Structures are given as C-alpha cells and as structure tokens.
Amino acid sequence: LVNFGVPDSSPIDCSNALSTALGLLQAIDLHNATADNKSKHVMKLGIGIHYGMAVLGDVGSKRSAAFTTIGDTINVASRLQTLTREYNARLIVSDEFAQQLLIERGPDEGNHLRRLGFTQVNGVMLKGRQAEVSIWKL
Secondary structure, three states: OOOOOOOOOOOOHHHHHHHHHHHHHHHHHHHHHOHHHOOOOOOOOOEEEOOOOOEEEEEEOOOOEEEEEEOHHHHHHHHHHHHHHHOOOOEEEEHHHHHHHHHHHOHHHOOHHHHHOOEEEEEEOOOOOOOOEEEEEO
C-alpha cells in the first residue's frame, strides 16, 4: 500500500502515483529480462490505483500500533489490484483517478492514459459494491 498526498496533498499526487506505478512495472521488466532471471522465477506485479479521501492515523493498541490509512478509497484500490488478475492487466486505475489526473495535467494534455496504452472498461463490478464502476487497464 502506497499513499500519495499523505499527510499533505500536492497538486500532482495522481501524476506522482502513476509515475511510481509505471516505474515499478519498468523495474520488474528489467529484473525479469536479466540473464539470471530467465528461468521459471519471473516476477509479476499487479497494481491498483484509486483517488479519494481516506482516514489517516494510528490503528491498534498501545502495545502494537500502526500508522495507516483506512476507508472506502483504500478498499477500492485493493479491489482494483485484485482485478489485475481477472483482466490480465498489470495496472488498473479507477475512473475517479483518471478524472483527477486529467484535472492535474490540464485540458490541453488530452487523455494521457490512452496515450500510455490504457483502455477503458465500463460496467465493472467490484466486490462489496452495488454499483458498476469504470476502470482503465494497462
């Protein structure tokens, strides 16, 4: 779990999250391409990204506390990560994330996700949700 904009948000949190995810995927590709890794030990990574509000703070007891984020936004990101297996995708982002990315990058930027090779999928059901969502998969 990686959070951007915690505890203070910036005007480019979504751009930073996307750049980090793409960098992780590139690092995995490089690792898998090395001569020592051309065996059956190929690393795979599925990433889910969502945008929204979350609760930030200490969770646990005096004896064992963890500083973390919780809430629906975190749950949706986790569900998107799980969808990477079903959709054979390395990276899935929510439409909320895509909309915020467009706001960050400005209207002159056009659809940045499509240029990167993402495709939109509508009518996706996430576990624990009643309404369908739209996702973008790479």
